[in-house]
Amino acid sequence: MAIRIALTGNPNTGKTTLFNALTGSNQTVGNWPGVTVEKKEGKLKGHSDVIITDLPGIYSLSPYTLEEVVARNYILNEKPDAVLNIIDGTNLERNLYLTSQVTELGVPVVIAVNMLDVLEKSGNKLDLDKMSESLGCPVVEISALKGTGIMEAAEKAISLAKSKTLPKEQHVFDKNVESAVKDIIDLLPGNVPDLQKRWYGIKLFQRDAKAVEQLNISDDTLNKIEKIITTCEDAMDDEAESIITSERYNYISNVIASFYKVKNKDYVSISDRIDKIVTNRILGLPIFAAIMFLVYYISITTIGTGMTDWVNDELIANIIQPGIQGFLESVGAAEWLVGLIVNGIVAGVGAVLGFLPQMLTLFFFLAILEGCGYMARIAFVMDRVFRRFGLSGKSFIPILIGTGCGVPGIMASRTIESEHDRRMTVITTTFIPCSAKLPVIALISGALFDNSPWVASSAYFVGIAAIVVSGIMLKKTKMFSGDPSPFVIELPAYHIPTAGSVIRSMAERGTSFVKKAGTVITLATILVWFLSYFGFVNGAFTYLTEEQMDVSLLAHIGNTFAWIFAPLGWGTWKPAVAAITGLMAKENVVGTFGILYHVSNFDKDTGEGIWQLLRADYTPLTAYSYLIFNLLCAPCIAAMSAIRREMSSVKWFWTAVGYQCGFAYIVGMIIYQIGSLIITGKFGIGTIFGFIGIIAIIYGLVRKPYDESKAAQKAGARA
The missing domain is CATH 1.10.287.1770 (Helix Hairpins)
Structure with missing residues (x-):
């Protein structure tokens, strides 16, 4: 019979790192029975009969959050054979609060003290033998980051599970x-x-x-x-x-x-000294902005761009496409089949995968920021900003997660106790650029702005601004009013992340992106290619050339609704259909452009490629309006499905999607119309609507908040 060990601890104590080190790739992910909090299990390396269950990170076993309920119900009802409680050696008092409750649950407990090396750098000492005696259970020193002591801790838990040795009752209340x-x-x-x-x-x-x-x-x-x-x-x-x-x-x-x-009571750790600067009320936000600008600058403009250019211009355009086309023609493949594979699948999927180097570079730096502990500080800094506007810092955690993918970001909103705040977070989380939107950012930045780092980084900050502005406005309505949820976060000590953890994080995000390219995006490009290269000419349904795309089925479909986007500056069928295909997967925007702006016999020396064709059809202003609209409008199908599940209501789902699309439309229109007024000096009907949009947003920001107590008084008076 398998031995089950539950892994528990405070957030940011190294619990996930320990779980990954103990289980490696032998992991499964699902949901806890009856609830939608993520459940992770894995077999201990070298022990096929030992299952490690990673419980949610919690601060106590009180029933205040879904994670706390899940953790305690699992231990009480599922009765694991042992609990491995990981604690941060640099923050004993806070961590032992949970330990004091875990040892009362009637199961064997092993305490794994992490980050002891950081503690000892300050000159302070921890006597593990006396600690074990005082707490009534075994205590083991580990380093989850370096992987030292972790198997000893697991073996000790297995030993206790077999002997059924319970913690000795130590603490007595008044x-x-x-x-x-x-x-x-x-x-x-x-x-x-x-x-x-x-x-x-x-x-x-x-x-x-x-x-x-x-x-x-x-x-x-x-x-x-x-x-x-x-x-x-x-x-x-x-x-x-x-x-x-x-x-x-x-x-x-x-x-x-x-x-x-304690050797030196006045000792200030390196982490505390750094935090005095990076979490400073005045310097915190500018430092965050500078770091994210630098990350996007390196990823989109320098290192990432060089690799992306080689993939697009050399590997795909000059090697893969000609090679496949030559092979198909040599075996006598039909013209339409050559077009489907070369101009459809390879051109569409290749246009998306071409940006993979830039994305991996960005994932690499984000993994470092997460691994060293800086992202936890950003959540703390943003809580100050959010709380000024009636929002909760807890909402920023889903936003951070959403930079990888909107789906887990939406699911992370479950930790927010307030139903109003949770729904508002679900609606606004996808405003932040996720990995699927990065190819769109890279395409617009490269084609129309010469890979300007300001364009790429501005997309990130526009997303945050959209979340803040939306939060301010929504909080002043009856549906979302109320005090923000309390926010508590443990700030881990700074440390250098291991190469393995950084590579694993980068690989997981990159693999997810490639899988989507091989499934959803491939199917979408096949559909887009068919609709683009078939149409009616002289009353006959026929295969079209690139020059005949304007009479294709896709062109007819796009022209029926393209006029809607005219106030945003791109009211033609090509960008309109690309935006719609982006609702399947945001990468499809790039994939669709790769098909619609494909040129045969690409020649990098003459410069006649997709970017040159885009420059002919779009100005920087229309391109930026298009970029912002696609960043803010409703997310991909997978994320919309997650919104539907989290909202548990069709009405709330359509409210969320409607708000996202409407907000994106207004912001895109304001950017184009006001920008046109500044650049050209012309004042038209579109500019009027742009000003109306600005006035509507300002009104939403400054009008008096919804007062629940007064509303209740009025309702009582009417009764």
Whole structure:
């Protein structure tokens, strides 16, 4: 029978790094039964009979978040054979708060102390033997980053699981609390396991609604328990929840003194010194902007561009396409089949994959920023900004995740307790450029702006601005009003990420992109090619040449709705249909351009290629309007499906998609119309609508917020 080990700990303690190191590629990802929080499991390396379950990162086992409920229900109900609790050695007091609860659950526990090397650099010492004695369970030193001690910790957990050795009860609360908990335990139903009675006794003392629900306690018993709690609260002059929290921290402070020796109380770590600058109220945002500009500059303009140019101009245009075309013609393939493969699949998918080097470069730098701990600081800095506008810093976590893919970013909104904030986060998260939008950014930046880093980086900051502006406006409506959700985040010590973790992160994102190119994008390019190269000429349905595309089926379809985008500056059928195909997958925008602007016998010496054709059809202003519209409008089908699942309502789904498309349209129109007024000095009907859009946004920003209390008073008056 397999041994099951649950991995638990605070966020940013190295838990995910430890899980990846213990399991390698032997992982499966799904959802917890009955809920939609991600579930990760894997077999321990070298132990096919040992399953490691990565529980969500949590700060306590209180029922305040879905992650906390999932973690404690798994341990209580699934009863893993052991728990491996990873803690950050540089932040013992905060981490041991969770440990003090885990050791009460009636399962074997091993404590793995991570980042001990960082702690010892300050001159402070941690006596692991005394720590083990004080906490009543084995303590092992590990380095999740370097991979040292991790197998020893796992082996110790396996040993405890086999021997069923439980933690020794160490901490005792105040006598009034202990008396109250004992009296509550005496009232518990008979089906509660002995090993979990103290756990349930404490939770009922805290008036834990989930515990009451699980035990199905009668009203008579609940009344008795309430009297016990009230008596204790009166005696200690405090509320039950606060009493337990205070008692736990008192216990932690006392035991830490027995095994943790501080050499220099005035010591300031390197991380703290760096944080004084990068999280500074004044410098934090400019530093963040400078770092992201540099990341996009290197990825889109320098290193990434050189590789992308070689892939597009040499590998695909001069080697792959001519080679495949020559082979097909030599075997006598039909003209339409040659066109489908060369001008459809290779041109469309190749146009997308051509930007893979730039994307991998960007993924590389984002992985470094995440791995070193800087992204956690950005969430902290942005919380200050968001909170000023009635938003929660918790909303920035899905945004960070959404830079890779909008789907997990949308799913990450589940951690937000407020339903209003959660829905608003789901609606706005996809405004941030994800990996699928990077080829669009790179194409527009390269073709119309000579690979300007300002264009690429501005796309990122326009996304953030759109989220902030939308949040301000939506918060002032009845549907989204309310105080922002509280935001708590652990700032890990800075460290140099391992090459393995950076490469793994980059490879996972790159592989996901390539898989999409091989499936959704390939199917879309085949459809776009067929519609582009077939049409009616002189009443006959026929295969068309490149010069006849304007009479193709796709041209007829595009012309029926292209006029809608005229106020945005690109009201012709080619960009219109490309934007629509982008709703399947954003990469399809580039793939569609690769087909519609394909030129046979590409010659890089004459410069007659897709970028030159784009420059002939678009001005920088229309191109930027097109870029921003595609960044902000409704995301791909996969992300829209995620929105549908998270909203659990058809009405809310269409509200989200409608807002995204409407907001993108207004912003794109404002950019083009006001830009045209500045550049040409001409004032037309479109410019009027542009000003109306600006006025509407300003009104949404400055008008008085929706007041729930006054609304309730009016409703009561009407009643």
